[in-house]
């Protein structure tokens with residue numbers, strides 16, 4: 109998948125991308141060490157219900173990534189969810205985010221999933237405009253509860 113004018117290519121993430129993925133995870137607000145990212149990539153490596161793609165610029169630098177998962181529930185048909193998406197702040201507005209989401213949607217179709225969902229923090233207003241532009245609609249707002257175990 110290539111956007112000609114930007115020569116940005118989207119491909120499956122591999123272990124060698126861990127450093128760039130970690131740097132961008134920090135930018136997303138989830139500071140992670142390279143070792144942590146490597147471990148987490150390992151956990152889902154080869155698992156068909158998860159996918160991670162990176163966007164690579166002409167010079168070979170990773171300028172964004174997207175993670176997707178297949179979500180199963182008793183109350184709805186299996187669906188796909190974007191569990192992480194980030195484009196390098198220096199490369200935003202160039203269509204990289206769109207390329208990543210389109211690749212994610214293609215993956216979901218390959219998995220025979222009919223719906224893509226994404227949960228986005230209420231403070232990410234730019235991301236909300238981005239998703240609306242890409243045809244997503246806000247269907248629900250919810251609180252997220254957590255407890256340390």
Ligand SMILES: CC(C)(COP(=O)(O)OP(=O)(O)OC[C@H]1O[C@@H](n2cnc3c(N)ncnc32)[C@H](O)[C@@H]1OP(=O)(O)O)[C@@H](O)C(=O)NCCC(=O)NCCS
Nearest residue numbers: 193194195200201202203204205206228234235237238241
């Ligand atoms: C959200 C994000 C991934 C978008 O990536 P991007 O590469 O800048 O987006 P694109 O250039 O592909 O934009 C695609 C379309 O959305 C629009 N868009 C993107 N960001 C926008 C914004 N902040 N406000 C309004 N429109 C926006 C673009 O104008 C473009 O529209 P067009 O096709 O009509 O030109 C990126 O801004 C980002 O990484 N943000 C910080 C992290 C984040 O919020 N991630 C999402 C977590 S849920």
